[in-house]
Amino acid sequence: xxxxxxxxxxxxxxxxxxxxxxxxxxxxxxxxxxxxxxxxxxxxxxxxxxxxxxxxxxxxxxxxxxxxxxxxxxxxxxxxxxxxxxxxxxxxxxxxxxxxxxxxxxxxxxxxxxxxxxxxxxxxxxxxxxxxxxxxxxxxxxxxxxxxxxxxxxxxxxxxxxxxxxxxxxxxxxxxxxxxxxxxxxxxxxxxxxxxxxxxxxxxxxxxxxxxxxxxxxxxxxxxxxxxxxxxxxxxxxxxxxxxxxxxxxxxxxxxxxxxxxxxxxxxxxxxxxxxxxxxxxxxxxxxxxxxxxxxxxxxxxxxxxxxxxxxxxxxxxxxxxxxxxxxxxxxxxxxxxxxxxxxxxxxxxxxxxxxxxxxxxxxxxxxxxxxxxxxxxxxxxxxxxxxxxxxxxxxxxxxxxxxxxxxxxxxxxxxxxxxxxxxxxxxxxxxxxxxxxxxxxxxxxxxxxxxxxxxxxxxxxxxxx
Amino acid sequence: xxxxxxxxxxxxxxxxxxxxxxxxxxxxxxxxxxxxxxxxxxxxxxxxxxxxxxxxxxxxxxxxxxxxxxxxxxxxxxxxxxxxxxxxxxxxxxxxxx
Numbered sequence: 001x002x003x004x005x006x007x008x009x010x011x012x013x014x015x016x017x018x019x020x021x022x023x024x025x026x027x028x029x030x031x032x033x034x035x036x037x038x039x040x041x042x043x044x045x046x047x048x049x050x051x052x053x054x055x056x057x058x059x060x061x062x063x064x065x066x067x068x069x070x071x072x073x074x075x076x077x078x079x080x081x082x083x084x085x086x087x088x089x090x091x092x093x094x095x096x097x098x099x100x101x102x103x104x105x106x107x108x109x110x111x112x113x114x115x116x117x118x119x120x121x122x123x124x125x126x127x128x129x130x131x132x133x134x135x136x137x138x139x140x141x142x143x144x145x146x147x148x149x150x151x152x153x154x155x156x157x158x159x160x161x162x163x164x165x166x167x168x169x170x171x172x173x174x175x176x177x178x179x180x181x182x183x184x185x186x187x188x189x190x191x192x193x194x195x196x197x198x199x200x201x202x203x204x205x206x207x208x209x210x211x212x213x214x215x216x217x218x219x220x221x222x223x224x225x226x227x228x229x230x231x232x233x234x235x236x237x238x239x240x241x242x243x244x245x246x247x248x249x250x251x252x253x254x255x256x257x258x259x260x261x262x263x264x265x266x267x268x269x270x271x272x273x274x275x276x277x278x279x280x281x282x283x284x285x286x287x288x289x290x291x292x293x294x295x296x297x298x299x300x301x302x303x304x305x306x307x308x309x310x311x312x313x314x315x316x317x318x319x320x321x322x323x324x325x326x327x328x329x330x331x332x333x334x335x336x337x338x339x340x341x342x343x344x345x346x347x348x349x350x351x352x353x354x355x356x357x358x359x360x361x362x363x364x365x366x367x368x369x370x371x372x373x374x375x376x377x378x379x380x381x382x383x384x385x386x387x388x389x390x391x392x393x394x395x396x397x398x399x400x401x402x403x404x405x406x407x408x409x410x411x412x413x414x415x416x417x418x419x420x421x422x423x424x425x426x427x428x429x430x431x432x433x434x435x436x437x438x439x440x441x442x443x444x445x446x447x448x449x450x451x452x453x454x455x456x457x458x459x460x461x462x463x464x465x466x
Numbered sequence: 467x468x469x470x471x472x473x474x475x476x477x478x479x480x481x482x483x484x485x486x487x488x489x490x491x492x493x494x495x496x497x498x499x500x501x502x503x504x505x506x507x508x509x510x511x512x513x514x515x516x517x518x519x520x521x522x523x524x525x526x527x528x529x530x531x532x533x534x535x536x537x538x539x540x541x542x543x544x545x546x547x548x549x550x551x552x553x554x555x556x557x558x559x560x561x562x563x564x
Contacts, residue, residue: 243481349501
């Protein structure tokens with residue numbers, strides 16, 4: 001065997017090992033006890049694959065090393081963002097990943113070749129570029145909305161879906177023409193430009209509450225475009241990594257749309273929350289019971305089981321550390337405190353868990369909706385902080401409600417329900433919550449951080465229970 | 467060439483099956499770190515960009531490849547960093563506070 005073949009074999013071996021390590025990496029992510037090992041396996045795989053690639057003969061290293069260093073310099077601050085900013089960071093990184101794939105696809109298209117590309121290759125290349133391009137701008141738009149540089153409210157106009165689908169349709173038609181007549185290279189810029197515009201238009205009508213689904217969907221697109229790139233370059237490693245990422249994004253977006261009781265097409269074409277706003281406001285006159293921090297503290301300290309239901313409002317108020325103090329103080333008194341977390345409680349899948357873990361709340365106290373729902377009947381107090389629609393019993397028993405059928409946390413089955421809320425305004429989707437008018441519900445009006453802080457003060461000031 | 471393609475399709479299909487099985491088992495607790503991890507792994511696309519930039523077949527390919535390396539590398543570095551930072555925060559009951 002001559003030297004060049006041996007070198008190729010070595011390179012392919014590093015790719016094979018990297019592929020195995022990537023699969024292990026995801027397997028170890030299944031539990032918090034092994035997850036960090038999973039990250040380590042992924043890192044080793046990545047370093048191996050990059051080192052293997054550098055072994056290719058005839059590479060000009062200055063064109064490789066300078067961009068590698070630059071990327072590292074950009075990557076470090078992106079790895080150090082605050083935990084509340086993780087959703088927009090993730091959206092931004094989907095955009096970067098797609099940018100890489102789209103650029104490589106474009107370069108491959110214009111590369112001079114001895115044998116012309118097969119039709120199938122051309123079709124896959126077009127798919128890679130279209131998916132890549134729409135993910136670039138779509139993710140940038142999502143990141144902008146999450147960072148609140150762009151308006152969070154959905155922006156809609158008449159014929160919007162027609163325009164959007166039309167754009168995508170034109171891009172696909174151009175791609176088909178390219179597959180049939182690959183020599184018409186002047187058409188190629190269109191399958192970059194049109195999806196770039198489509199990416200923007202696709203996110204314009206999507207509201208902040210739908211971001212978890214959208215981020216997951218864009219994650220899936222980024223993965224699929226990378227897998228398509230793997231077909232074009234005949235790289236099995238890339239196909240596997242792209243397929244894993246695509247599958248992950250797909251499962252997460254299924255979870256998210258199930259948690260919101262919506263279909264994919266409804267998220268993308270529905271522009272939720274714009275018509276319902278008129279339905280709110282009618283019922284301001286209904287009586288509610290409210291309580292002070294002192295009363296809340298005495299009920300909480302007399303309880304055996306408390307479930308705290310945090311929503312994104314808690315994170316916005318930066319109340320997680322005060323919530324942890326409340327958790328510590330109640331736990332010390334022998335109260336069993338758990339957290340009930342709805343899948344869409346944060347701005348991306350699992351986001352609320354990260355925010356609570358950052359506040360030092362043990363992860364075995366963080367239960368997802370399916371795990372906690374059976375417990376509410378035996379719960380003395382359900383304390384809701386900054387969550388609204390995910391606790392709305394209308395989703396279970398009012399077929400006329402716009403959120404009817406959405407899975408919710410059954411907080412209304414607890415003996416006492418406490419809701420910390422600024423005022424009686426409707427939630428993100430603008431839907432009234434009948435939970436607030438139940439006899440067992442106590443409204444605790446105030447800012448989440450301040451009110452929880454007051455309860456903690458009352459608990460430590462009082463003589464304690466028993 | 468035709469065989470390559472068929473093998474690629476097999477690989478894609480099997481990897482997608484494995485992906486579905488493995489990801490389904492991941493607890494919702496860790497879905498955010500999962501997404502940032504898969505994002506970093508997906509940036510393995512950097513290997514394609516490295517070849518393009520390094521082979522320097524045309525000026526265009528080299529420039530596009532170089533930009534692609536920058537964006538993929540920032541995902542690799544940033545993605546692994548933040549995933550590990552998040553996972554470090556997940557502690558069971560009774561663990562000493564950091």
